[in-house]
Amino acid sequence: MEYALIIGAKSDIGRALAARYARAGYNLYLAARKSEELTREADNLRIRYNVRVATLEFDLLDTGNHEEIYKQLSPRPAGTICVAGYLGDQKIAEIDFSEARKIIDTNFTGWVSLLNIIAEDYESSGSGFIIGISSVAGDRGRRSNTIYGSSKAAFTTYLSGLRHRLHSSGVVVLTVKPGFVRTRMTEGMDLPEKLTAKPEEVAEDVFRAHRKARAIVYTRWYWRWIMWVITRMPDRLFQRISI
Amino acid sequence: MELTNWGRYPSIETTLHACRSEGDLRAILSDDKKIIPRGLGRCYGDSALNSDILSTLHLNCFRAFDEGTGELTCEGGVTLEDILYLFVPRGWFLPVTPGTRFITVGGAVASDVHGKNHHAAGALSRHIRGLKVMLASGETIFCSRDENEEFFHATCGGMGLTGIILEATFRLIRIPTAFIRQETVRAADLDEIMNLFETSSDWTYSVAWIDCMARGGRRGRSILMRGEHARMEELPGRKIAEARMYGKNSHMTVPCDFPSLSLNRFSVRAFNEIYYRKTRHGISRSITGLDAFFYPLDGILQWNRIYGKRGFTQYQFVLPKESSREGLDTILGVIAEFGQGSFLAVLKLFGKQEGLLNFPREGYTLALDFPIRDGLFEVLDRLDAVVLDYGGRHYLTKDARMAKETFHKGYPNAGRFAEIKKRYDPDGKFQSLQSRRLGI
Numbered sequence A: 001m002e003y004a005l006i007i008g009a010k011s012d013i014g015r016a017l018a019a020r021y022a023r024a025g026y027n028l029y030l031a032a033r034k035s036e037e038l039t040r041e042a043d044n045l046r047i048r049y050n051v052r053v054a055t056l057e058f059d060l061l062d063t064g065n066h067e068e069i070y071k072q073l074s075p076r077p078a079g080t081i082c083v084a085g086y087l088g089d090q091k092i093a094e095i096d097f098s099e100a101r102k103i104i105d106t107n108f109t110g111w112v113s114l115l116n117i118i119a120e121d122y123e124s125s126g127s128g129f130i131i132g133i134s135s136v137a138g139d140r141g142r143r144s145n146t147i148y149g150s151s152k153a154a155f156t157t158y159l160s161g162l163r164h165r166l167h168s169s170g171v172v173v174l175t176v177k178p179g180f181v182r183t184r185m186t187e188g189m190d191l192p193e194k195l196t197a198k199p200e201e202v203a204e205d206v207f208r209a210h211r212k213a214r215a216i217v218y219t220r221w222y223w224r225w226i227m228w229v230i231t232r233m234p235d236r237l238f239q240r241i242s243i
Numbered sequence B: 001m002e003l004t005n006w007g008r009y010p011s012i013e014t015t016l017h018a019c020r021s022e023g024d025l026r027a028i029l030s031d032d033k034k035i036i037p038r039g040l041g042r043c044y045g046d047s048a049l050n051s052d053i054l055s056t057l058h059l060n061c062f063r064a065f066d067e068g069t070g071e072l073t074c075e076g077g078v079t080l081e082d083i084l085y086l087f088v089p090r091g092w093f094l095p096v097t098p099g100t101r102f103i104t105v106g107g108a109v110a111s112d113v114h115g116k117n118h119h120a121a122g123a124l125s126r127h128i129r130g131l132k133v134m135l136a137s138g139e140t141i142f143c144s145r146d147e148n149e150e151f152f153h154a155t156c157g158g159m160g161l162t163g164i165i166l167e168a169t170f171r172l173i174r175i176p177t178a179f180i181r182q183e184t185v186r187a188a189d190l191d192e193i194m195n196l197f198e199t200s201s202d203w204t205y206s207v208a209w210i211d212c213m214a215r216g217g218r219r220g221r222s223i224l225m226r227g228e229h230a231r232m233e234e235l236p237g238r239k240i241a242e243a244r245m246y247g248k249n250s251h252m253t254v255p256c257d258f259p260s261l262s263l264n265r266f267s268v269r270a271f272n273e274i275y276y277r278k279t280r281h282g283i284s285r286s287i288t289g290l291d292a293f294f295y296p297l298d299g300i301l302q303w304n305r306i307y308g309k310r311g312f313t314q315y316q317f318v319l320p321k322e323s324s325r326e327g328l329d330t331i332l333g334v335i336a337e338f339g340q341g342s343f344l345a346v347l348k349l350f351g352k353q354e355g356l357l358n359f360p361r362e363g364y365t366l367a368l369d370f371p372i373r374d375g376l377f378e379v380l381d382r383l384d385a386v387v388l389d390y391g392g393r394h395y396l397t398k399d400a401r402m403a404k405e406t407f408h409k410g411y412p413n414a415g416r417f418a419e420i421k422k423r424y425d426p427d428g429k430f431q432s433l434q435s436r437r438l439g440i
Helices: A012-023 A036-051 A064-070 A090-095 A096-127 A141-168 A199-211 A223-232 B020-031 B080-091 B106-109 B149-154 B190-199 B264-276 B291-294 B303-307 B321-340 B376-389 B403-409 B415-426 B434-439
Strands: A003-007 A027-032 A052-059 A077-084 A131-135 A173-179 A214-218 B003-004 B011-013 B015-018 B036-037 B052-055 B062-065 B071-075 B130-135 B140-143 B166-171 B179-187 B205-210 B220-230 B281-290 B311-320 B346-349 B363-371
Touching: A003 A012, A012 A027, A012 A036, A012 A077, A012 A199, A036 A052, A036 B062, A052 B106, A064 A096, A077 A096, A090 A096, A096 A141, A131 A141, A131 A199, A141 A173, A173 A199, A173 A223, A199 A214, A214 A223, A223 B190, A223 B321, B003 B321, B015 B020, B020 B080, B020 B130, B052 B220, B062 B303, B071 B080, B071 B106, B080 B106, B130 B149, B140 B149, B149 B415, B179 B190, B190 B220, B190 B346, B220 B346, B281 B291, B303 B321, B311 B321, B311 B376, B321 B363, B321 B376, B363 B376, B376 B403, B403 B434
Parallel strands: A003 A027, A003 A077, A027 A052, A077 A131, A131 A173, A173 A214, B015 B052, B036 B052
Antiparallel strands: B003 B011, B062 B071, B071 B166, B130 B140, B130 B166, B179 B220, B179 B281, B205 B220, B205 B346, B311 B363, B346 B363
8 A cells, every 4th residue: 555654743633634534544654753653653643553654754844855855755755734733923033033933934935845846746646645634724814923924824725736837737725724723723722613623624624625626625614615705805904903 | 411320320411512623622621620531421330520610522533544563643533434444444442441332542551451352362552552531730641551641540440530531542453354253151059250351361352141130049150152263164154254344333222211110120120031931951052243242232222221310320340350250249239239229230250450449350240230229229339339349449430429538448558549640731621520528
């Protein structure tokens, strides 16, 4: 069976996606920083799903190593799932550019570096899939996430461009836009229960959208309509509301 | 956040720290907060409550499984349900299981849970081959019967007070099918049911529902259920195709809190009467699924809501075998007179066991639910005195209210436990509402 490469495999959404793809029979490459911490998860997936699992050390910000790490993978992964992300601290990012840069580089620049290499590979082989976990935050900038939101907007646009580029080669590119998800990133935040998904729901939505070769999936699904309203709201009104 | 355990009493304001790695655990332990680890919060009272709680639910990886011996190593946050879904279809089952599968392995070890096979297989601790535990210092140690032996015995049944159970190793048992060959036997009174337990000692599983509201000559009337894992050739034809199947069963959810008066002496009496009478005289035989036999209440999600907003407490005690007959008779008398017994009362004969804070010992255990009402605790205090008089003790995992003195009289090894705890947790890092209440 084919391998899927999951980058950000320690995150809650990464774990849920690894389990979902393993359940579907995919072997896995789990990538993250401090990859020794992935050993537990690798054991777990092997026992639960009887698939092959390899772990690898990978840092999105260390762009100089991306090509070498990817070329070492044998067999090459049939699909790449991009989960890693960094919310950062908006208040710090406003006054300290190094925080802003870390947010931008993790959510956008790092992916451009890696996915350029992978897109090249998939394009020449005429197959593959790329799944990027972006965010509804990228649909319209807000005061509470000027940097995170714009970095996700850039990632969304980049994925959209990749989809356009790779369409004729038969490579599927899926953009995932989660709303609120109960993860480490949102721990301690007071999230509305009805609008908040569990990582497992996100994984299931992603897997289904991938199977149907969809271009964009919102999860939970009604975020599409929430964002439809938010993105169409006249600026004069938008300035007055606090979201 | 406001948090309770399964009995929904007591309820306290807590901070829940979710941990995803040993690094996370160390970070929290390095703070000078007192802490108690918590899994699914299925203990009934205040064992897994504290102002700071460390949730182990994300630490839920399987680490190793030996297909030959059934030896499984998994993390503390793995649930029994996880294990069943994965391993029943492969022909394995838990060596010991309590009446719910919605608990974590860490919680099961800390409570040293028992099941319907205690008389034959002992409690869970008998099957644990090794534990990996994080101490208050952040250091991790392995313990087993050969290594750090004292610490091992203190941790099995230690209510999470010795450290955080990171991993447990135990052997699953082979089962021929995912069905149980069950016999149901009606007993007219206490003598008859106790006799039945004695004569059923060859059965792997046995437990009885008891009508705790029955008075006079009917006192102690019960229905014994005993079972064995069904062999393939015992299955009726239509069940052979699903002999190894174990899937998500359908379930109901209790949608809201029941009004507190819906369970009263009349409704419970009526229920018990019907329940008792629907079982035929003599022995009824059937082939039943694992869930129906071991986890009947798991089919009704949030069943704790039937006891209303104020919650309930489950009262479970064990009496030494010698004094069980007389003791149970006295206690059932008090309960029937009080008139607040529940329809979920369970009687079971335990086999031999020793331990520090471990609950089981040879003799009869009775468990029943009481909705929290004014005047309840006074009655339970009276019952406590009777239980102690007959040399019995109470199950910490169910307890929410007993007095410190009651605990210490029932658990003569508590001092020994405290000594061991002191050595491994000198600053008393691991504490719960219960451990402070009982002075553990």
